[in-house]
Amino acid sequence: MRPFSRQSATRAAAASVAVVAMTALSACSSDSDAADPASESVTAPEGSYPGVSASGEPVKIGLINNEGGQAVSQPQNREAAEAVVRYANDNLGGIGGRPVELVECKQGEEPASARDCANQMVESGVSAAVITTTGMGDVMVPIITGAGIPYVAASGQSMAELTTENSFLWTGGFPASLSAMAATASDQEMKKVTAFTINVPAAVSGLEQLGVPAFAAAGVDLEVVPIPMGTPDATPQVSAGLASNPEGVVVVGEETACTSIFKALGTLGATAEKFTNASCTAQSVIDAVGSAMEGAQVFAATDTTTDNPEANLFQSVMQKYAPNTETGGQTPVAYQGMLGLFRATESVEGTDTSPAAIISAIASAVDVPTPAAEGLAFTCNQSALPPLTSICNKGSIILTIEDGQMTDPRVVN
Structure with missing residues (x-):
């Protein structure tokens, strides 16, 4: 194998930074200067906290975050995903009534650590792997899906993410x-x-x-x-x-x-x-x-700053479970990726929470409300935006900048 040179590493890092920046096309918040729900009173939509606690043997779900690298490091993404898991375990009955236990791996947006994280998901026997944002999809997707494990993200950029069987992207990015x-x-x-x-x-x-x-x-x-x-x-x-x-x-x-x-x-x-x-x-x-x-x-493909139920739920969950985490940038994307998994697997029941059961649940779910995206819904039947078969929702949210603020959200499907 040809060694991975310093020049190659530099090119990969630059491309990775750009891909993560492109992922922002599927997010819509005002970066770290967005309104901080920890400092404001947020009214969650009625019924958001039913208090249905998960119990029993945990379900292992992988979480891969771009964190600790020289080019890109976004710990807030991991914190948002962790907040969703705590929220879902406390209120949504986890997955199949069982609590989710995260198997976390931090990769530095370069091939070696991305490959290591993908292999860790396989070795740990996770039922699904949730990826926050990454430019390393081409590295991770073949390893994860090749082991029969669903690869899950809010959106993807690489062709492996966009077209591989059992790669599921809640939005079209x-x-x-x-x-x-x-x-x-x-x-x-x-x-x-x-x-x-x-x-x-x-x-x-x-x-x-x-x-x-x-x-x-x-x-x-x-x-x-x-x-x-x-x-x-x-x-x-x-x-x-x-x-x-x-x-x-x-x-x-x-x-x-x-x-x-x-x-x-x-x-x-x-x-x-x-x-x-x-x-x-x-x-x-x-x-x-x-x-x-x-x-x-x-x-x-997200709207977390205007006043609608999904935006308010995002702000409320972050305030309750991650009050010190920045809510701008890619934070909504990570939230969206993790909560989308819980919503897509509501049909899972009993003891079978295997990767095959998770895949079956996701593939059969229809018109699942897209987290942090009021008015959008996803269906993973490979028909949303062909030939990009992994995309489950082709819709977008269009907002208009007025006096420095994003206003007037409109859904386009």
Whole structure:
């Protein structure tokens, strides 16, 4: 086997950072500056705490989190998943009436530790493996599903996650967001849209391989303009992308890229409709670019900041079971991934909580309410967004930025 070189490790880390950033397309909160439920009174939806305690022999469920690595470390994701387990064991009867016992593994968003975590799931005999956010899906999926264990996440980016049998993704993530953007552009009678994106494989290939065909099918031409990572002033690239007079622009990236691109759009006086991802709604971006983001439409698969039952449940669970955990960033994605498993396995009864029983329950569940996403529901019958057979829900939530706040959630299926 060829050794994994320092150069290869650097490339993998950079790609992993980008993929985790792309996962923010399926989240929608205002990063660490979002409202902290621990400091506010949150009213949970009626019936949220029925007090049905789990009992008996525990069910082992794996939890793999991107934590402790040099490039990415998000302990808040693990804390959110742990909070859901405590909530479900106290109130939802766990799985099949039995309490869930987490088998946790932290991987540093590089192949060696990701492979180790996947192997640990197999060796520990977990009934399912829940992954928070990762750029290492291609490494972990074959090991986990190859052992007959379901691979579960709120969303995925790699082709292994998106297409492998017994990989289940509650939301459509980046592909679904691109599809919703294309449909919205068509509804607004646009003919040309320019996408400004951070120049990393996860973002560029996603736009070129999934976005361009989706927009074309909607009768819209999509031009992709990559912008190098760390570019402090994207005005030259943005100016070139606006030369064709697009009716709409898409901004994809992490906080630095979002700030640079939106500042350039403001400087150039761009009047095109703006579509973006949730990473661009971090408070640092909004503070930096100000009015240049006004009216931007945010495409996501969670909504935890507006006042609806699912958002209130998220805030309530986090306040009760993880009061010191940040509720922005990818925290809702981890919450969504874990609570989705409990909801998808409500049909499990008795002593059989084997991986096969979990897979059967997930595959037969219909219109399961998607956690932290009021109005969305998932069904894992491989038909939501073909040929991406692992995706269980193609819907998106669109919010509009007004005065620095996300408002007016609209569900698009």
